[in-house]
Amino acid sequence: MVSIANKGRSLWADAVLRLRRDPLAMVCFTIIALYLLMSLLCATGVIFTDYNVTDNAQAYQPPSAEHWMGTDLFGRDVMARAAHGTITSLIVGFFGAALAVAIGTILGALAGYFGGKIDDLIVWLYTTVDTIPYILLVVAFSFVMGPGLNTLCLAIGLTSWIRFCRVIRSEFMKHREREYVQGATALGAGHLRRIFIHILPNTFHLVLINFSLGFVTAIKSEVILSYLGMGVAPGTPSWGMMISDAKLELFREVWWGLAAATLFMFFLVLAFTLFNDALRDALDPKLKNR
């Protein structure tokens, strides 16, 4: 059996190949792509343009041909609200995760590369932050900064970087003693050059996996915070807000709001999680040649 690694492809080309051979990963990828496409079309006003059109005479209409997922308290189309909720989720997911990964990577790189006092300081920082329950910290952030999309991205980003920081730190500790880094040092490369040009690209697969993990966490956090009334500003379509409405409406036997928000969230989070697994399998060199 010839291992694919022997053919001398780059890690990335290798990973793409592995992913393409994994049918589940491809299905998940397609789902994520569809979500992206849908939110793009929503954002540009091509589909589901009626998400904010209220018609109080049409409140709480059950699913029908006109409204596939029924209407909400204000007679708005639930399907359109849920579709637009995707935009909120993806924005928060992307920026929240990007911020967390950026902070985690930079701090982790510095700690792992320099070691010593800098390492002590950064480890002290993240262990301290880590002792505070994550959700409480996010809640505290949104309390201080007031609700809104920006706050949400910031709060999630500033509280969920610890895991990434740890991973990157240990990776840098491993790499800083490797021959190629020593070679770079011998050639006169400075600290920054060694960190960002030499070592970082070699840990980039971890950054990517972490980013994708962070994405799922951020989406879930957005829903929880919006449910608790500390997420996006009221009036913005959001799955969390829809679930919060649903907890009141279920007694009217209005189940479609909850169903729509839950299903939209379920497929996105499931697709992301499964895709993550596949991505890790594809990118982690240790798992190669299985």
Next chain:
Amino acid sequence: MFKNIFVILATSLALAACTKKAPENDNTINYGLRTNLKALDPEQGSETSANEIIPNIFETLFEYHYLKRPVVLQPLLAEAMPTVSKDGRTYTIKIKKGIRFQDSEVFPDGKGREVKAQDFIYSWKRIADPRNKGEGWWIFDGKIEGINDWNAKLAKGGKPEEVNEAFNAPISGLQAPDDYTIVIKLAKPFYQLNNVLAMPFASVVPKEAVDKYGEEFMNHPVGTGPYKFESWIRGNKVTLVRNPNWHGGTYPNEGAPGDQEAGLLADAGKPLPFADKLVFHEIPEAQPRWLNLMKGALDFGGIPKDNFDNTITDGKLKPEMVSKGMKLWTFPSLEVVYIGFNMADPLLGKNLELRRALSLAYDGQTARKKFYNDRATIAMSPLSPDIDGYDAKFVNPWKEFNVEKAKEHLKKAGYPEGKGLPAIEYNISGSSTDRQMGEYVQQQFQKIGVQVNIISSSWPQFIERLNQKKAQMFGIAWVADYPDQGNMLQTLYSKSAAPGPNNSNYNSKEFDALFEQSEKIPPGPARIALFHKMRDQFVKDVPWIPTVHRLNDIIYQGWINNLKRHDIIRNSYKYIRVDQAKKAELKAKL
């Protein structure tokens, strides 16, 4: 089937946070507060939830008869109703002998000390002390001889000794010639004095406790009431236990017509209080409150808007609830719910046409149906129904729902189609229902091109924003403190601006003049005519959009006896009796 699964999921989620074990002693009354509590100090007692608790711990000179309607005052800590001098300016009040404060560590031997006339004067000075920023200053402001000078001296500040001396300086209008006599001299006639002295603000508090605890007094209340403070777990619950040294009282022997038939006189003459323990649960969300009521963890409570159709048909309780022993008590609230504009705000306060436009754009009928299940009267002004001076036929021209007209006025305001107008901040307290109401307001104004940002905060934070005059626009209700339209209208009097009850900081010379005039004359047609003039001034200036006057539907358990809620009678818990045998029997059915 599908939907049932969701119901089960949601209920288990909602209950996870607030499941309570049944206490061993079941002679307990459990009530669910609609908002989180800020303080248990009578001085800060301007909110409904705090006033649910405070009158059980603290007491006033007078109280309202529990059963008689319309409400009647009677002595509580006073020996009798006051004797009033011929000119109506001097009130002499004898207080009961032998009233003791609750046992507490603040007293030298832990035993409650006897209440003296000086204690009342101390407590009222505390309300009038500008350093405390109390919410009740308006009840004495300008009404008692010398109190404003005293207040001004304290407001000046200075060294601690000077300020203390200023505090201890006598007020000519508040005197205690002996330990059991209080003499109040009024600066001007004030016909509501007795009513004001029955409000929780005017409760007697021991100086020892305030000195010992300082600002922490709000977490360690000590009073004279039938229940003693036991514990307060912030954001969760307040527990009160029976005060063994209470001065006593008996259940009334007479009531309003129909009370006998309703069984409200069955306990006539029996000693109070009946329950051993009161537990107030802070449950801001409507659904967990309702679910706890349904499983018997709470003894009574209102019906959330989304549960109304499943609870009441044709004004009656559904048979399945009746079979569980539950009962319905309906009464109109003496109140007005409104959307207030902050008149101190540079944008909204200065632009009358803008306020008119917003008022015209608000569809009150749909809101009434959507949020109140039509169990409310559309409000046209601050005047409350069921109090003399309310005119059901009055129509406020700016309350007409007319989008076209609203757009015209928006143009006159200088913002055609809303162009150039910054988004307006609408402040609400944080429950899901409040948020939905906020979204509704947002949608209404969006129709004429006005953008609204909703600022949602917890109830204590929300009140703080109002008190600091930071809220640009807000949704709130004012419930009458005593049966007088003057109490409703003082929410617009400039001298009671925030942190007083005038949350919109409305400041109109014409209105103030009318209000001050109305305070000088006794209740009667002439005073009502002035109320109507004030109402007209209110309509002219549009400082609020009055929305509704609610009708309260209270569900209570079969084991609860003697329940007769009324907005003004706040110390009703001592009269409520829990039938423990029936509770055990009925609870098995829930």
